[in-house]
Amino acid sequence: MLVRDLRLANRRRGDMANPLIFFVMVATLVPLGVSPEATRLAVMAPGIIWVMALLASLLSAESLFAGDYRDGTLEQALVAPQPLWVLVLAKITAHWLVMGLPLTLMSPLLGIMLSLPPAGYPALLASLALGTAALSLLGAIGAALTVAIRRGGLLLSLIVMPLYMPVLIFGASAVQQAVDGMAYGGTLAVLGALLAFAVMLSPFAAAGALRVGLHG
Amino acid sequence: MTFTQWFHRLGSPRWFYQASGKWLPWLAAATLILLVAGLVWGLGFAPADAKQGNSFRIIYIHVPAAFLALAGYYVMAVAGAIGLIWKMKLAEMAMRPAATLGAALTFISLFTGALWGKPTWGTYWVWDARITSMLVLFFLYLGVIALHYAYTSRDAATRAGAVLALVGTVNIPIIYKSVDWWYTLHQPATIKLTEAPTMHPAMFQPLVVMILGFYCFYALALILGLRAEILHRERRTRWVRELIGEDAV
Numbered sequence: 001m002l003v004r005d006l007r008l009a010n011r012r013r014g015d016m017a018n019p020l021i022f023f024v025m026v027a028t029l030v031p032l033g034v035s036p037e038a039t040r041l042a043v044m045a046p047g048i049i050w051v052m053a054l055l056a057s058l059l060s061a062e063s064l065f066a067g068d069y070r071d072g073t074l075e076q077a078l079v080a081p082q083p084l085w086v087l088v089l090a091k092i093t094a095h096w097l098v099m100g101l102p103l104t105l106m107s108p109l110l111g112i113m114l115s116l117p118p119a120g121y122p123a124l125l126a127s128l129a130l131g132t133a134a135l136s137l138l139g140a141i142g143a144a145l146t147v148a149i150r151r152g153g154l155l156l157s158l159i160v161m162p163l164y165m166p167v168l169i170f171g172a173s174a175v176q177q178a179v180d181g182m183a184y185g186g187t188l189a190v191l192g193a194l195l196a197f198a199v200m201l202s203p204f205a206a207a208g209a210l211r212v213g214l215h216g
Numbered sequence: 217m218t219f220t221q222w223f224h225r226l227g228s229p230r231w232f233y234q235a236s237g238k239w240l241p242w243l244a245a246a247t248l249i250l251l252v253a254g255l256v257w258g259l260g261f262a263p264a265d266a267k268q269g270n271s272f273r274i275i276y277i278h279v280p281a282a283f284l285a286l287a288g289y290y291v292m293a294v295a296g297a298i299g300l301i302w303k304m305k306l307a308e309m310a311m312r313p314a315a316t317l318g319a320a321l322t323f324i325s326l327f328t329g330a331l332w333g334k335p336t337w338g339t340y341w342v343w344d345a346r347i348t349s350m351l352v353l354f355f356l357y358l359g360v361i362a363l364h365y366a367y368t369s370r371d372a373a374t375r376a377g378a379v380l381a382l383v384g385t386v387n388i389p390i391i392y393k394s395v396d397w398w399y400t401l402h403q404p405a406t407i408k409l410t411e412a413p414t415m416h417p418a419m420f421q422p423l424v425v426m427i428l429g430f431y432c433f434y435a436l437a438l439i440l441g442l443r444a445e446i447l448h449r450e451r452r453t454r455w456v457r458e459l460i461g462e463d464a465v
Contacts, residue, residue: 141380145363145379146363148372149367155363155366158358159363162355162356162359162384162391163383163384163391165352165391165395166391166393166394169398170394201386205379205382205383209379212372212375212376
């Protein structure tokens with residue numbers, strides 16, 4: 001399933017690139033809307049990059065199960081001998097590899113655009129790598145709940161956004177702490193703990209939600 | 217009667233509809249007495265606060281609403297869990313009215329909090345830990361309600377709502393703790409929001425009455441909502457038809 005999803009994603013590079021382009025475009029909007037002054041941007045950069053990463057992840061979460069729902073693969077997965085949560089976890093991993101990981105790797109570029117102080121880069125990379133994985137896991141629950149609903153995309157954001165908040169808080173704080181020259185290891189550890197917690201629970205919740213979504 | 221029998225009977229919407237009809241007048245009376253007593257006592261007779269004057273009296277609406285808003289989420293989630301695990305019809309039906317009620321109470325507590333904030337702190341809104349958590353709770357409620365309306369089949373809607381409510385329940389402590397942590401990190405420190413630890417009994421007693429009154433009100437509203445939901449979902453069964461037929465005659 002993981003290999004298959006990766007191959008599918010590779011064949012549709014356009015879909016894969018969209019959240020990333022979105023990520024960069026919003027970064028261009030901020031200086032236009034607020035101020036191009038480097039000092040002011042630097043103050044807001046950690047928070048803004050994180051909020052944008054969150055929104056990009058939210059946008060792409062919708063596609064997590066949509067394609068498989070449309071062509072019936074999901075129905076097959078429900079009756080497959082493997083437990084559903086394993087398949088769900090495979091799909092989430094694939095989602096992170098094509099979305100969260102590129103987003104993380106691109107974030108230094110945004111850091112430069114928003115004049116993030118140099119001290120923030122390691123923390124930015126680390127926190128986004130951990131955080132986007134947690135976001136993918138949480139988004140999967142919402143995607144599973146809304147997969148059978150027409151125009152479920154907006155609903156998905158309503159459902160998932162409150163769940164995203166802890167990740168945002170700790171992710172953005174880690175970067176901020178790094179910029180301020182404080183130790184940010186502890187904050188990253190909390191982020192990792194959130195991720196571990198999400199890995200434990202979210203595949204099961206998403207699998208349960210899929211059953212509900214498909215069969216009522 | 218054994219416990220299982222009792223449990224099954226409790227799960228029958230018809231039995232509940234008939235039994236709750238008998239409870240309603242008592243519950244309504246208790247609600248009315250408690251709320252009127254609490255309001256008159258709190259608004260009319262409790263002493264005015266030394267610093268805030270009369271504006272503190274909004275506490276008699278604000279605190280009970282906030283109490284019930286929090287408790288309501290757990291009511292909803294537990295109802296959802298019972299519905300998912302034991303497929304108990306009644307619990308599934310309770311989710312929808314519980315979600316609407318909870319969202320309304322959360323809104324009331326946010327709104328009264330804003331009204332209270334203006335004369336006391338000079339602003340309607342601050343990004344305080346507790347206020348922010350309440351706002352997130354409001355969003356969680358809205359998510360459950362939105363999900364409910366999105367599904368065309370009510371059964372599917374309830375089950376999806378139940379899953380989401382459970383996920384939310386797991387998340388509430390995490391959200392609360394992280395918002396708390398976020399707040400201490402940023403330390404605006406202009407406004408101290410800790411509750412007055414030494415509340416004078418003369419002020420506190422009416423508050424207790426009001427909280428009890430709100431609990432009764434919540435139970436009353438939940439039962440009324442549940443009864444409406446039962447009638448709607450069971451509208452094709454014979455007993456509901458008979459009931460409506462009798463009322464019409």
